[in-house]
Amino acid sequence: MKVSIQKFDFQSDKILSSLAPEEQQAFLDAAETLTFKKGKLIFYEGGIPTGVFLIKEGKAKIYKTGLDGKDQIFYIYKAGDLMGYHALLCNEHYEDSCEALETCDILFVSKPDFDNLLLKISKLQLLLIQNMSHEFGVMVNTITVMAHKPLRERLALYLLVLQERYRSEQTEIILPREDLANIVGTARESLGRLLKEFKEDGLIEVDGRAITIKQPAKLQKVASSEYS
Amino acid sequence: MKVSIQKFDFQSDKILSSLAPEEQQAFLDAAETLTFKKGKLIFYEGGIPTGVFLIKEGKAKIYKTGLDGKDQIFYIYKAGDLMGYHALLCNEHYEDSCEALETCDILFVSKPDFDNLLLKISKLQLLLIQNMSHEFGVMVNTITVMAHKPLRERLALYLLVLQERYRSEQTEIILPREDLANIVGTARESLGRLLKEFKEDGLIEVDGRAITIKQPAKLQKVASSEYS
DNA sequence: GTGAAAATGTGATATATGTTACATTTTACT
DNA sequence: AGTAAAATGTAACATATATCACATTTTCAC
Numbered sequence: 404m405k406v407s408i409q410k411f412d413f414q415s416d417k418i419l420s421s422l423a424p425e426e427q428q429a430f431l432d433a434a435e436t437l438t439f440k441k442g443k444l445i446f447y448e449g450g451i452p453t454g455v456f457l458i459k460e461g462k463a464k465i466y467k468t469g470l471d472g473k474d475q476i477f478y479i480y481k482a483g484d485l486m487g488y489h490a491l492l493c494n495e496h497y498e499d500s501c502e503a504l505e506t507c508d509i510l511f512v513s514k515p516d517f518d519n520l521l522l523k524i525s526k527l528q529l530l531l532i533q534n535m536s537h538e539f540g541v542m543v544n545t546i547t548v549m550a551h552k553p554l555r556e557r558l559a560l561y562l563l564v565l566q567e568r569y570r571s572e573q574t575e576i577i578l579p580r581e582d583l584a585n586i587v588g589t590a591r592e593s594l595g596r597l598l599k600e601f602k603e604d605g606l607i608e609v610d611g612r613a614i615t616i617k618q619p620a621k622l623q624k625v626a627s628s629e630y631s
Numbered sequence: 632m633k634v635s636i637q638k639f640d641f642q643s644d645k646i647l648s649s650l651a652p653e654e655q656q657a658f659l660d661a662a663e664t665l666t667f668k669k670g671k672l673i674f675y676e677g678g679i680p681t682g683v684f685l686i687k688e689g690k691a692k693i694y695k696t697g698l699d700g701k702d703q704i705f706y707i708y709k710a711g712d713l714m715g716y717h718a719l720l721c722n723e724h725y726e727d728s729c730e731a732l733e734t735c736d737i738l739f740v741s742k743p744d745f746d747n748l749l750l751k752i753s754k755l756q757l758l759l760i761q762n763m764s765h766e767f768g769v770m771v772n773t774i775t776v777m778a779h780k781p782l783r784e785r786l787a788l789y790l791l792v793l794q795e796r797y798r799s800e801q802t803e804i805i806l807p808r809e810d811l812a813n814i815v816g817t818a819r820e821s822l823g824r825l826l827k828e829f830k831e832d833g834l835i836e837v838d839g840r841a842i843t844i845k846q847p848a849k850l851q852k853v854a855s856s857e858y859s
Numbered sequence: 860g861t862g863a864a865a866a867t868g869t870g871a872t873a874t875a876t877g878t879t880a881c882a883t884t885t886t887a888c889t
Numbered sequence: 890a891g892t893a894a895a896a897t898g899t900a901a902c903a904t905a906t907a908t909c910a911c912a913t914t915t916t917c918a919c
Contacts, residue, residue, distance in 0.1 A: 490768065542770035590878075592898085612886095628699065820907080820908080823869085840866090840867095
């Protein structure tokens with residue numbers, strides 16, 4: 404059975420984009436713009452949430468550092484995505500950290516202002532509910548993949564997922580090997596070996612850090628445990 | 632660093648129990664009672680949600696079947712827990728399946744009735760938001776554990792988690808080995824071997840299917856990568 | 860209670876992936 | 890542009906865990 408890529412997409416751009424123009428404007432009015440340079444932390448595990456973040460420009464990774472010091476990356480947010488609202492909404496400390504992968508322009512709305520928006524824009528609560536219940540399904544799929552799929556299939560799958568997420572902006576996947584390894588859940592060295600194999604099989608093309616998918620259909624098959 | 636058990640608990644009993652008595656009554660009034668015998672499916676992956684479920688009596692597992700035919704269990708729900716609302720709320724098909732682990736008495740509220748409750752009980756939306764954002768953190772932790780922790784630590788952790796969840800009703804963990812393996816994310820045989828080790832080390836006691844934790848503190852250490 | 864079916868225990872074996880160590884290349888800062 | 894620091898490639902090796910095959914026990918239905 405084919406694995407569907409959309410089942411790994413949070414659709415975090417849908418919350419804001421589903422609001423009416425004047426409601427979106429209310430959000431913009433409440434926001435201030437912050438800039439995070441590459442490598443800077445936007446929020447971090449254990450920290451206390453003070454608001455929500457909307458990426459205007461750039462990409463950021465959400466991850467968690469395990470006891471062994473290795474990171475697990477759950478998601479790469481891109482321009483248009485709303486993020487950092489989970490811990491805020493349940494009044495808990497952040498369970499995860501968020502780091503800018505490149506220079507990011509970010510709209511920040513403080514907790515009081517966001518609470519205000521929640522009251523003023525009745526639809527917003529419903530959109531959050533819809534989005535988080537969708538995210539739950541994504542997490543369920545992610546856990547299944549991590550726990551059961553062998554590395555080769557995980558890599559094939561996540562290459563497709565990343566490609567899809569980057570598609571609107573660029574055709575290649577540009578990401579440090581270590582980050583890619585931490586998405587797929589493996590060691591940097593094992594990742595390298597497999598990338599080489601994929602390259603030799605003509606599934607992808609590699610140019611330094613940039614990975615281009617050449618045969619998505621075949622990659623799909625690998626991701627779905629159907630390889631010759 | 633110590634792994635905290637509560638970070639793996641959905642707190643799915645909190646939604647209903649946080650409502651005022653008359654609001655809870657409204658829920659009860661909208662519900663009908665269904666009984667599922669052991670092994671029966673309450674809902675299943677790919678199915679279309681028609682309502683939500685509250686367990687009155689019994690336990691149920693939420694799981695997903697991988698392409699390889701092996702199940703991954705995410706959660707064991709028990710009496711008092713509300714479940715099955717994610718797919719309903721985002722208008723998607725179920726991503727997971729739910730099966731009764733023992734005979735379950737379940738309160739079912741149909742989608743139209745639940746929508747009604749959402750309108751009538753303003754607090755309910757907020758409680759759902761709070762709960763799902765909390766669940767997100769649990770999922771984040773679960774993925775990290777699955778991707779990074781070795782089997783021994785995962786088993787120690789989940790024994791503690793299960794013990795905590797069962798605590799109010801019984802002191803032992805009673806679960807088929809296969810289910811336990813599918814929670815921890817391993818093969819039945821590997822699980823068996825490790826249980827034997829734990830038993831020999833005096834960490835647990837095993838009597839047929841029943842597992843009793845004898846040294847929770849030591850198990851904690853194993854779960855936290857601190858074993859001698 | 861009894862027997863068939865299911866679940867569990869056990870041991871041998873295979874293998875995927877992590878680990879270690881180091882050479883080489885690329886990146887990014889001044 | 891030059892250089893130190895970071896990232897990546899490579900190979901040998903170690904090992905945790907899956908797999909397979911089968912004996913044994915337990916469970917459950919009749």
